[in-house]
Amino acid sequence: MNAITPLTAAAPTFADVRRAASVLEGVARRTPVMTSRTADARTGATIFFKCENFQRMGAFKFRGAYFAIASLPAEAKARGALAFSSGNHAQGMALAGQLLGVPVTILMPKDAPAAKIEATRGYGAEVILFDRYAQDREALARQLASERGMTLIPPFDHPDILAGQGTAALELLEETGPLDMLFVCLGGGGLLSGCALAAHALSPGIAVIGVEPEAGDDGRQSFLSGQIVRIGVPKTIADGAQTAALGEITFPLIRRDVADIVTVSDAELVEAMRFFAERMKMVVEPTGCLSAAAVFNARLPVAGKRVGVIVSGGNVDLASFARLVA
Amino acid sequence: MNAITPLTAAAPTFADVRRAASVLEGVARRTPVMTSRTADARTGATIFFKCENFQRMGAFKFRGAYFAIASLPAEAKARGALAFSSGNHAQGMALAGQLLGVPVTILMPKDAPAAKIEATRGYGAEVILFDRYAQDREALARQLASERGMTLIPPFDHPDILAGQGTAALELLEETGPLDMLFVCLGGGGLLSGCALAAHALSPGIAVIGVEPEAGDDGRQSFLSGQIVRIGVPKTIADGAQTAALGEITFPLIRRDVADIVTVSDAELVEAMRFFAERMKMVVEPTGCLSAAAVFNARLPVAGKRVGVIVSGGNVDLASFARLVA
Numbered sequence: 001m002n003a004i005t006p007l008t009a010a011a012p013t014f015a016d017v018r019r020a021a022s023v024l025e026g027v028a029r030r031t032p033v034m035t036s037r038t039a040d041a042r043t044g045a046t047i048f049f050k051c052e053n054f055q056r057m058g059a060f061k062f063r064g065a066y067f068a069i070a071s072l073p074a075e076a077k078a079r080g081a082l083a084f085s086s087g088n089h090a091q092g093m094a095l096a097g098q099l100l101g102v103p104v105t106i107l108m109p110k111d112a113p114a115a116k117i118e119a120t121r122g123y124g125a126e127v128i129l130f131d132r133y134a135q136d137r138e139a140l141a142r143q144l145a146s147e148r149g150m151t152l153i154p155p156f157d158h159p160d161i162l163a164g165q166g167t168a169a170l171e172l173l174e175e176t177g178p179l180d181m182l183f184v185c186l187g188g189g190g191l192l193s194g195c196a197l198a199a200h201a202l203s204p205g206i207a208v209i210g211v212e213p214e215a216g217d218d219g220r221q222s223f224l225s226g227q228i229v230r231i232g233v234p235k236t237i238a239d240g241a242q243t244a245a246l247g248e249i250t251f252p253l254i255r256r257d258v259a260d261i262v263t264v265s266d267a268e269l270v271e272a273m274r275f276f277a278e279r280m281k282m283v284v285e286p287t288g289c290l291s292a293a294a295v296f297n298a299r300l301p302v303a304g305k306r307v308g309v310i311v312s313g314g315n316v317d318l319a320s321f322a323r324l325v326a
Numbered sequence: 327m328n329a330i331t332p333l334t335a336a337a338p339t340f341a342d343v344r345r346a347a348s349v350l351e352g353v354a355r356r357t358p359v360m361t362s363r364t365a366d367a368r369t370g371a372t373i374f375f376k377c378e379n380f381q382r383m384g385a386f387k388f389r390g391a392y393f394a395i396a397s398l399p400a401e402a403k404a405r406g407a408l409a410f411s412s413g414n415h416a417q418g419m420a421l422a423g424q425l426l427g428v429p430v431t432i433l434m435p436k437d438a439p440a441a442k443i444e445a446t447r448g449y450g451a452e453v454i455l456f457d458r459y460a461q462d463r464e465a466l467a468r469q470l471a472s473e474r475g476m477t478l479i480p481p482f483d484h485p486d487i488l489a490g491q492g493t494a495a496l497e498l499l500e501e502t503g504p505l506d507m508l509f510v511c512l513g514g515g516g517l518l519s520g521c522a523l524a525a526h527a528l529s530p531g532i533a534v535i536g537v538e539p540e541a542g543d544d545g546r547q548s549f550l551s552g553q554i555v556r557i558g559v560p561k562t563i564a565d566g567a568q569t570a571a572l573g574e575i576t577f578p579l580i581r582r583d584v585a586d587i588v589t590v591s592d593a594e595l596v597e598a599m600r601f602f603a604e605r606m607k608m609v610v611e612p613t614g615c616l617s618a619a620a621v622f623n624a625r626l627p628v629a630g631k632r633v634g635v636i637v638s639g640g641n642v643d644l645a646s647f648a649r650l651v652a
Contacts, residue, residue: 056363277644278643281380322651325644
């Protein structure tokens with residue numbers, strides 16, 4: 001499929017992913033690639049699970065956040081970085097800032113789970129709470145960034161974030177060699193477009209597939225229509241993919257490098273979560289189950305193929321996890 | 327501590343562990359060694375978790391079972407192997423038999439969880455159910471073995487089982503280099519004595535520590551008294567360590583090679599299980615938490631030390647897991 005929307009000037013290339021990998025070396029965890037004969041028997045494929053649930057702070061988001069902060073000029077580092085997120089990007093930024101000695105401020109809704117607020121503070125970030133019903137977080141973030149001279153680092157639509165996330169696929173393919181298909185979860189498209197850069201460079205001819213929750217198929221709609229489609233915040237247990245629209249940088253890359261975008265239901269996510277816990281002994285958050293659920297439920301034919309699956313994260317509180325898998 | 331009970335003629339040596347490793351190469355999974363900065367910060371130690379919950383069929387037991395069956399003479403292989411177990415040894419034997427083309431029969435109590443019976447049958451073993459209140463399983467096993475000419479493979483007190491289990495520590499130490507301490511869960515002592523053989527060979531001066539459930543401290547009692555102490559079946563959630571006594575082969579090795587045996591409570595096991603799920607994104611069964619619980623709760627001083635922890639298995643049904651961690 002040819003790009004209709006042109007690539008932005010900021011669009012990174014595989015060289016940026018390589019650069020991110022060298023910055024992340026010895027800092028991010030080189031997470032294990034796991035296999036499951038049960039999963040292979042069930043699908044007829046040979047599946048390689050890249051387990052980013054074992055990444056530092058529990059998700060791939062650490063990769064992009066660290067690379068983005070590490071890439072700031074010294075002066076910007078001294079003034080600090082700012083993000084708005086109630087999810088893994090917040091914790092990734094907080095931990096990266098702590099490791100790099102860069103002050104990080106996170107805007108979080110004041111009704112965010114106390115555990116997430118504490119975890120973010122635990123990594124040394126300043127957390128500013130806002131009322132998401134009364135305040136516009138983006139305006140607030142811009143105002144704070146401007147007042148304090150801090151650099152706003154968005155969760156996905158940023159060239160360094162995207163290049164950093166791509167190192168997950170880079171490591172996977174370095175370990176497995178060429179694959180036929182690579183399934184990646186899709187929210188705003190940082191992980192998907194970054195991984196696609198690495199995948200095409202290391203495994204020519206690979207089909208890279210984005211996987212969204214059924215309720216939040218803006219990516220698929222955008223992919224098919226050729227323009228960014230914006231939806232209301234989708235109701236899904238895949239809280240890391242509750243984005244309303246793809247980004248200006250990620251969308252053209254996805255149009256160029258991704259073969260298809262498919263969706264899975266919340267029930268399929270729960271079933272994949274149970275499979276991971278029961279058969280592979282791993283805790284995977286709902287969003288982290290998106291790519292596997294698409295493979296397990298044969299959204300596309302995978303039999304006889306060598307298939308990569310990015311398991312993106314494991315940050316689910318134990319009470320929710322227990323409720324979902326029991 | 328010098329051995330009071332002499333080693334049996336059957337006692338294996340490190341050469342047997344090496345031999346087991348070569349037989350298991352490409353068959354058993356080389357499980358990942360995981361680390362946790364949170365665990366290190368909490369204990370002051372540098373901890374290396376050898377994650378046998380990711381082993382084939384979910385526990386280290388596959389190692390010993392496969393090596394024991396693979397080591398049978400051709401004639402004995404043709405007649406098959408037999409075991410009595412309602413736990414991981416049953417599934418390890420069943421899977422090993424399937425892979426080696428050796429018929430395996432497992433005696434299981436008829437009130438064993440249906441899921442375990444199905445899993446064992448799923449690996450191709452014949453399951454014979456008995457009434458554990460009316461029948462003596464050992465007598466029944468001997469009778470069946472004699473009638474059918476099958477070889478009875480006990481769960482721990484067997485030189486090949488012990489040598490096979492020792493490959494877990496061999497792999498760990500090959501990856502980490504020398505350690506100061508190694509914590510290993512203790513039921514009948516197959517894993518502990520096998521790992522101790524490997525540990526002393528690869529890391530001279532290492533202190534190998536056995537960890538039992540409080541309710542089942544027969545190993546500690548035996549260790550201190552110098553003779554095998556037999557207790558009633560202990561009431562503990564660590565169902566893989568509900569053994570009544572150490573073995574004739576394992577006990578003298580433990581006396582010779584183990585520095586200390588400590589115990590942990592069921593509450594400490596649950597707390598470790600929660601830690602593994604929440605912070606390390608792993609499902610670990612209660613027995614698999616024994617060694618970590620001893621380290622987390624400072625049963626012995628570990629600060630400043632390089633510490634190995636064998637995480638022995640992950641076979642806990644999801645309903646129990648959910649109830650325990652929620």
